[in-house]
Amino acid sequence: MNGGDEVVAAPGGPPQPLEWKFSQVFGERTAGEEVQEVDIISAIEFDKTGDHLATGDRGGRVVLFERTDTKDNGGTRRDLERMDYPISRHPEFRYKTEFQSHEPEFDYLKSLEIEEKINKIRWCQTANGALFLLSTNDKTIKFWKVQEKKVKKISEMNVDPSKAVGNGNLASSSNLGSSKMHLANGGCPDRSFSCLSNDISFPPGGIPSLRLPQVTSHETSLVARCRRVYAHAHDYHINSISNNSDGETFISADDLRINLWNLEISNQSFNIVDVKPANMEDLTEVITSAEFHPTHCNTLAYSSSKGSIRLIDLRQSALCDSHAKLFEEQEAPGARSFFTEIIASISDIKFGKDGRYILSRDYMTLKLWDINMDSGPVTTFQVHEYLRPKLCDLYENDSIFDKFECCLSGDGLRVGTGSYSNLFRVFGCGAGSTEATTLEASKNPMRRQVPTPSRPSRSLSSSITRVVRRGAENPGVDANGNCFDFTTKLLHLAWHPTENSIACAAANSLYMYYA
Numbered sequence: 001m002n003g004g005d006e007v008v009a010a011p012g013g014p015p016q017p018l019e020w021k022f023s024q025v026f027g028e029r030t031a032g033e034e035v036q037e038v039d040i041i042s043a044i045e046f047d048k049t050g051d052h053l054a055t056g057d058r059g060g061r062v063v064l065f066e067r068t069d070t071k072d073n074g075g076t077r078r079d080l081e082r083m084d085y086p087i088s089r090h091p092e093f094r095y096k097t098e099f100q101s102h103e104p105e106f107d108y109l110k111s112l113e114i115e116e117k118i119n120k121i122r123w124c125q126t127a128n129g130a131l132f133l134l135s136t137n138d139k140t141i142k143f144w145k146v147q148e149k150k151v152k153k154i155s156e157m158n159v160d161p162s163k164a165v166g167n168g169n170l171a172s173s174s175n176l177g178s179s180k181m182h183l184a185n186g187g188c189p190d191r192s193f194s195c196l197s198n199d200i201s202f203p204p205g206g207i208p209s210l211r212l213p214q215v216t217s218h219e220t221s222l223v224a225r226c227r228r229v230y231a232h233a234h235d236y237h238i239n240s241i242s243n244n245s246d247g248e249t250f251i252s253a254d255d256l257r258i259n260l261w262n263l264e265i266s267n268q269s270f271n272i273v274d275v276k277p278a279n280m281e282d283l284t285e286v287i288t289s290a291e292f293h294p295t296h297c298n299t300l301a302y303s304s305s306k307g308s309i310r311l312i313d314l315r316q317s318a319l320c321d322s323h324a325k326l327f328e329e330q331e332a333p334g335a336r337s338f339f340t341e342i343i344a345s346i347s348d349i350k351f352g353k354d355g356r357y358i359l360s361r362d363y364m365t366l367k368l369w370d371i372n373m374d375s376g377p378v379t380t381f382q383v384h385e386y387l388r389p390k391l392c393d394l395y396e397n398d399s400i401f402d403k404f405e406c407c408l409s410g411d412g413l414r415v416g417t418g419s420y421s422n423l424f425r426v427f428g429c430g431a432g433s434t435e436a437t438t439l440e441a442s443k444n445p446m447r448r449q450v451p452t453p454s455r456p457s458r459s460l461s462s463s464i465t466r467v468v469r470r471g472a473e474n475p476g477v478d479a480n481g482n483c484f485d486f487t488t489k490l491l492h493l494a495w496h497p498t499e500n501s502i503a504c505a506a507a508n509s510l511y512m513y514y515a
Contacts, residue, residue: 065096
């Protein structure tokens, strides 16, 4: 890989398939435990360093995790590798904090309930030791600051504890058993005091045991504070948000529009893409996902329900479709059916690290696109081809409209996405790679292995105009004879930005794996 994502042949042949191992699970369910709807995870995102992980759920909560194994060794993993420090531990995370990001609302003008479910989370640049992130539900985006605050406590009172009795009365070892009356102000009628009625005169130099209270900070607590609320800019449900590489702006997208925001300005946004026709009866496609280019702050891509991707330059008129570079796959003659457009709808797109490639996920496949080649995808990975004969049943129970996410490894050599039965798949996209691994979101990820064709894939460097298709499985039943469960689905997952580590959500449980 050159520059993080450019696919080249590895020395000595394609990289070997990874052996995935279980790392951790948070929120594991016991046998027979019923999952509450509000606890189901709906978003996962690593920050750019990979040291923090955020999840959002259908109850509007955001939960943060932080990495601990690098802290124990006294440096980041990359620093330790440069020092040739032996790293024997696998990546470990721990719960950091959580906060309520969104609450259920009601739009009285449209008589519409707005649920609190977190649709997307995006990390922003850190500053002064504080973490910043964006979270959104269907209508409202919020900018959060999470920072450690010191808890101040009084460490020393105004009297010496060794000489305090009861409510601060002074006593010595010689008069603890004395029956002398103590004065109300903490004094004692002693020879060193001149007592006139209730007045007390202090000796020269004062009382040595009297001191001022001291306030110290012994503990810290994490506090999440909402810095900005970006609302009332979308008539339709927000399906994606994406940070710009300039660190100052971000985009939000719904079915028909994409808006550009400045992080510091919450009452104004700019509409940069609008696909709404003058007559809604002429509507043929909607926006399904949008993503900023990782390094070019003027470039973004968005996908459509027709399976196409458009790359636009904000320096030109983004509202004019003729300025967008179109990526779409030509439909095979005679292959069209009632379900063709439904399963072609792209549910998620991700740029590679250097922005050369775009990964897209539709209902049946993963596709890898080269932004320098708009004739079609470079590679197509079959995720669950066994479902094709069952499309009618999946349409009847609405499963065909499930929106699966996708992810790329930091080195660009592999891609991943989820499937049904809490399975997820990892494919190698390097030249000559035949890697197509099926894993289960459980403590034994390799338990349900599905055999894959062993035929070699076409190299990306030769005849790339022909699409490479890999990863088709045996239909309906896995290698252990278990039937696939279409009611359990793994929609959300994220790949660590620098290591081969994956976090994925199975209902309310967060599973983490490493290789």
